[in-house]
Amino acid sequence: MKYLDEYRDARLARALLADLAKRVTRPWVLMEICGGQTHTLMRYGIDELVPSQIELVHGPGCPVCVTALETIDKAIHIASLADVTLVSYGDMLRVPGSHSDLFRVKAAGGDVRIAYSPMEALKVARANPGRRVVFLGIGFETTAPPNAMAVWQAAREGLGNFSMLASHFLVPPAIRLLLESPTNRVQGFIAPGHVCTVMGYRQYDELCREYHVPIVVGGFEPVDLLEAISMLVAQLEEGRAEAENQYVRSVGYEGNRPAQELMERVFEVSDRKWRGIGVIPRSGLRLREEFAAYDAEKVFGVEDTTADEPAECLSAQVLQGLMKPVDCPAFAVRCTPETPLGAPMVSAEGACAAYYQYRRSA
């Protein structure tokens, strides 16, 4: 496929690796934020091919992993109601809540459906006027504009039986949290290419200046990631700390204005609890008051649900790059994709699932 295959070219990857080997003179710790990038690194063995001075640690950019336990519990509660059809992205179904998961609700007769796009939930709502249709709208900045469009379109049509359980996360406040931590080891970041496709990288420019840390927006194919690593190492070796863009074929400095405008019209910035990490100020998006009629938290009165995180899952440390999945005592023993203790073992973007799937051992 065009714009895909050439970025998987082994010859180009070899050239970038050789270039990297010449460039690096000291140890550097780099973090890729996005779980999709983690999976590419593991799948192609890039973590083992780069010069040994380069350590790659994995970031919190897995929306399924950071969705708060409370959100899962709210979804389970709503999906269990007899007149509700809950529509979700597939990854969310196996994520353990406090006492159950959405798969079990479905197995017990609940109407839980998987959708590829939020617009499919609107179709379900139009076709079933007698049922209350709830879309579990999670994600980072990449997914916020499509989810915003579903709410916007529902409001435009006056689709009274549709609502969204919205839980959106923003990347820059999470990077800030990592950089402010006294235990931080990360010296350079690969910023998530599709988040930046929507948002641009102005915000990352600010982070680079404030914390004197280089950030390179990276794509998702092996050649993209090797080039992004090479750009980061070049900056670190030269003592520079700038926001640079490797993923130029999709990302511009200002991002996608029409997508940002719709997102801003439907959502507002709010504090958000990240699973395993806790509340990060102004790190999420919630529906504006104007769209309260489409806000499932309000429609179903579940705003005050609370939950306690299980102690055995060490995902908080994995998601902040403080621990590798294989260092967790439960990894591949009591925690597997079939019987996950936490979301990073479930999600297609979870670091634990990546290590499990591609057989990395300690």
Added chain:
Amino acid sequence: MCLAVPGKILETKEENGSRLGRVQFGGITRLVQLDFVPEAGVGDYVIVHVGFALSKVNAEEAQRTYEMLEEMGMLEQDSEVRIQDSGPPSSDSPES
């Protein structure tokens, strides 16, 4: 979740006040919302996420990157380092 793949717009149409495109990804085609890429038309490549095009692929930039990498590739043909796909196919399809 933030997975997105490039596809080529084959045709466009209006539906429910939105502009939609029939977009080809390798062997399959899908209807995609084009609300966020008013500049994209038939023949353009777009990056698609959960049924929405989020950007029009910048063909010139893609070409420049590719040429630069190609040039490096030509210079480094004797490298010993190997890269290979070590696992099952990941979720590249827009289904994921």
